[in-house]
Amino acid sequence: MGYRLGVDVGGTFTDLLLFDTASGAFWRHKTPSTPHDSSEGILNGVTAICDKAGVEAKDIEFFLHGTTVATNAVLEGKGARVGLVTTEGYRHIMQIARSFVPGGLAGWIIWPKPTPLAALEDTVTIKGRMSAEGAEIRPIDDDDIRTALGCLKGQGVEAVTVSLINAYANGAHEQRVGALAAEILPGVPVSLSHEVLPEMQEYERTLTTVANAAVRPVVGKYVSNLRSRLAAAGMAGNLSLLRSDGGLMSAHKAEEQPVNILMSGPAGGVTGALWVARNAGLKNILTLDVGGTSTDVALIENLEPRRQRETEVGHLKVRASALDVKTVGAGGGSIAYVPELTKALRVGPQSAGAVPGPVAYGKGGTLPTVTDANVVLGYLPENLLGGTFQLDREGAKRAVQTIADALGIDLMAAARGIIDIVNENMFGALRMISVQQGYDPRDFALMGFGGAGPLHVNAVARLMGSWPAVSPVSPGVLCALGDATTRMRTETARSFSRLAGSATAEELIGILDEMAAQTRADLIADGVPEAEIATTFEIDVRYAGQAFEVPLTITADVLRADGIAGILARFDAEHHRLFTFNMDTPHEIVNLRAVAMGRALDLPAAELPKGDGNPVAAKMRDHVLWMDGREQAAVIYDRAKLRQGDVIPGPAIVCEMDSTTLIESGCVATVDAVGNILINLK
């Protein structure tokens, strides 16, 4: 057995986690990111972590990587110049989009409309038409197509997307355009909508295909650069990237379908939480990933994270599977303010970001942030363990005092108010993925990670009634941990769109088997041994006429045994759970999906030495903090010195290199066998 290296490149830091698959031991490292060329920071990190572990780069068998390179290309509009070929009469498909204007009544007055991802001047149309049933209504014309492609060539496009009306039902016309494009624009990558997303809804299919084409050259360049630099450093292992849905895909595959890695970053935290949960003996987890400007939350039920069929990047909703991660603009850098007109206390979504950052960081920030409130209250001690800078508590106090003055309350009440509001915003996001989906949060544990998650997890767990509140091992590099410990995955989907009454189980199994064969072939091509591949199916069902489908996971055997009726009964139960009623309306089977996964890795965590329950050996010093409306005595502990079984009564603070865990009064924490801190009500 060898080593797996997880690498997560964030805006400020590149996190690395090296995992010894034999012993479960791991090493972690944080190094500044190098935005001009991320591979530089990665290489620095690889060298450092290999030194720490005493291994050589060539010992690393798998290099597993979560990256925001595709996300940023979309958000910053730095994707390739994409030419779009669509059907005559639909030239403005990207301009009109779904006609939706956000912001409620009169929201149009202040809405800045984004420009389309494929520019209108780079959009051309061709003759020829398919029907919704996939029959040809009018033929295409090669000369017409050549003219259109010639026009795109003249415009200097860097990638070509073909998205024709009803191509999801018959892709023959798109294929011909693709063939001619290869001839007329040699070397320019071509994406066909019926291959990227064979589903109904022309705008979503086109947008997804265009987004894929736009980020392809960026991701391709990134991957090949990374690959050659790693090779130069002596690493010969497999290079895989984390998909938005929490599975891994080979770097080669990611270059072809980068639309699947748009939410690679946040997915890492969720897969990391999954690994922690397994080792902590927890099955149901709500995740709370608190960063500088935002917080990501997700739900894991029975060790399976919830997925959704859409990936949201900025204002764009792309049809690609992703973990159902909700983001709220509340983080350590969120700025508190009191608007003149309403005298309300608002926190975020404006953020001080990394620069100038919170006042307490002393980098020029002047506006009060959540971090400053944490410093004022004593939740973030002044001299962080292993931290290289001193926190400016006096500066933080001055900033928070401006809020206290505007509200006419005292300093500590204002600081705690800021914390309460930001916790409430996180609580709102967690409710969206739990209560509003029909889940009872009391059946879940809440896991806080990212730089500030362990600071807020106890208070938010109290709001949710989700216990224990978990501060996992290495909360600051959990994304990298997730990258290192998840499995290969791929999937394919097709529109079915028929009433359930007109379909048979055998018919569905026939189609699903065909799709399964395709996904297995994909994984085999990525080097996964055939014997290790597991396949599951998903069937999307709704009442005919509804817009919302419920995805149901099923195997061929169960489908054969229970028939269509079995699926429909499960749908009715799920619909009732979500919406409290069922209907007599016929059911419609909307989409079919096949998912193939590589072997689930059995990667145990290393155990801590056993203690006697008394954490005194880890005590750093006594401390005073402000909680429940008064000053209270507390103790600060060094996480590295805690042993399994240690019991820590609140209020207390546990410090480590890159994170701080706050245990509130009225609560008590225990350290589990592998070092996770589990907080419960006393």
Added chain:
Amino acid sequence: MPATIVETNHTPFAKIAIDPVTLDIIENALRNARIEMDATLVRTAMSPGIREQGDAFPLIADHSGKMIVGQFGSFIDGFLRGYSGTLEDGDMIFLSDPYSCEGAVSHANDWLVLYPVFKDGRLLAYTAMFGHMSDIGGSVVGSMPIKARSIFEEGVRIPPVKIWKKGEYNDEVIRVIMHQVRKPDWCQADLNAIIASCRVAARRVIEMADRFGDDVYVSATQELLARNHRAMQALIGMAIAEEPVSFEDYICDDGVGQGPYRIKCTMWRENGRVVLDFAGTDPQSSASINFYLNENMFKMFFGIYMIMVFDPQILFNDGFYDLIDVRIPEGSLLKPKFPAALSGRTHALGRIFDILGGLLGQKTPEFLNAAGFSSSPHLFYSGNDTRPGKGGEWFQLFQIGFGGIPGRPMGDGPDGHSLWPGFTNVPNEFLERYFPMIIERYECEPDSGGAGLHRGGNGIRMTYRFLADGTISIHDDRWFVPPWGVNGGEPGKRARKIIEKPDGSQVIVGNKVEELAVSAGDQLHFITWGGGGWGDPLERDPALVGKEIVQGLITAEGAREYGVVANAGGTVDLAATAALRAELRAGRGALPLFNFGPGIDALRAGCLAETGLPAPVQPVWPLAVAAE
């Protein structure tokens, strides 16, 4: 007699001082509950009007019926005044008759559910939602008969009834109602969805009261209302003058040959309050374009516009209502007398927003938007699907179209977008999959947006090719009186509808037509209006004008409205452009604040030649006195 509220616990809520943090937490939780109402609705509704297009409106009110979160403001006090029954724990009210709720819903297609939320024997809150049903029976498919002369022709009309009575479901009344409609499956699903939304919100309210205490919750709602009152008072003092300003605009016609109908509003500040007076608005129509405008709803529209124009950060509620006095003459187009027909009220509803914009922006042209909010165009298509294999199955489509967003202080108006909150278009592949039609074209109509420094958004040209014989109905406006431009911007182009036969011959049809027979193979070109332009078009960057020619958003001919000389390939002749702009500047006077086009008389005179349709004739009201 007003409604009797039956409470078993008579302890009044205690007024408790609320700290600002708790207040903000409760406000935030209420906002989330309202978002959850929307989500529940669109996931479970079935008619394309609600599930794809989002034509529905939620509300959470305090125990006295004032809206705390929502969109269109509360109508509950009006309902309570008019309802003579009791309201008890476990009751849920269902209604659709505009005349029984002072216009809380403004046509019978909107079904409203009102749910009083009781906790421990006390009325704690109300939740409510209404949504547009695709068909409620009556004389035409879609239940919006243009030619109706009374509400009795417009389908089932539901007075306030208890759909749930002390926890018992009233199955019989629902059976009676569903018996009247053409699409009971859609109506039932949409009604279920509305009920589920109200229940979700009620559950959230009760959870909040459990968490904070009933007294804290109720006190917080009162403080939220008070906070809004203070904010709006400040805004009114800043933005509304004591000197009256007036604005008027028109509904083009009533669908039976008369028009245009004038809507006029005058606004001034008096003793710290705003008066909005609709004196001068034309009397009610004998057809169905009347809009029963609820005064509270108009207060909310006014408040939202104030907020969006001057300070978008505020969350709005009903707290400011007593700062606004809305006066609508009885018997006018906006307060018709029973049993006037109401189903075609969408045009006047839309026009109200243009009037608000014109009123509020007059004294502050830098905040002024052009016109475009000119109703929401509807298409109905129904028949039996006679294609092979379809078994002659009945189909009916109700679709809302979109036009151009007006030119704005912040920039161009988006092309082909929705001015209504939350609305989206229906995917054309969805239409082709489920209805006998092919959508041959779905593109911007070039040059339809009014020229300006900030161009008005273009309307959409949508071409339907029908694959089965059937009938269509069209409801649209702004075909006769154009959407005005502002600050020197030009008006947008008007709406048009054309039927093209398989032999290529074309017939111009009206913008309010009913039950028009179409044959398989016919095409309908459904062209919507463009938004008005903002600012001097001669100031627009010629390079941008050239680029938009390449993009198909304007034509070389249309570029001349910007004083730009360019060829069809978008290449701008800079010298010729400079010359043309100089010539145009010399030949025009001072730029007007509003550009309404040539005026009603000239529009009438040129109507047939310009639109292909005869001009509407001046309405006469033999039975009504002018509403003054």
